[in-house]
Amino acid sequence: MQRFLEIHFPTEDCVCPGCALGKMPNRAFPENERRASKPFELVHSDLKSFPVMSYRKFKYVITFYNDFTSHAWTMPLHSKAAAITAAKDFLEMVRIQHNVHVIGWMSDAGREYKSDLFD
DSSP: OOOOOOOOSSOOOOOHHHHHHHHHHSSOOOOOOOSSSSSSSSSEEEEEESSSTTTTTOOOEEEEETTTTTEEEEEESSGGGGHHHHHHHHHOOOOHHHSSOOOOOOOOOOOOGTTTTTT
């Protein structure tokens, strides 16, 4: 008769801090207690790339996150250059559908937002 070893499953997270930091591509933002007090007072945005191109040939996704309502919008993009058009479309959608303007914009200051058009 074969004896089975008893398997112990940890009840708490056991990833060492060095391993966790080694897998993080960027440093985390510091905690911020400030929150928006009305819709679209602060919108967070970021551009991420997919590891593999999608069936429809999308390589990137841009996200827009409303700090007040926690509602998020995503748009698939074929290229990084399309981020400016997606941002314009988002700002126009907010203006038309919600009858307000975005007041604050938060991003990781990546190169997707570094251009004269974004300024």
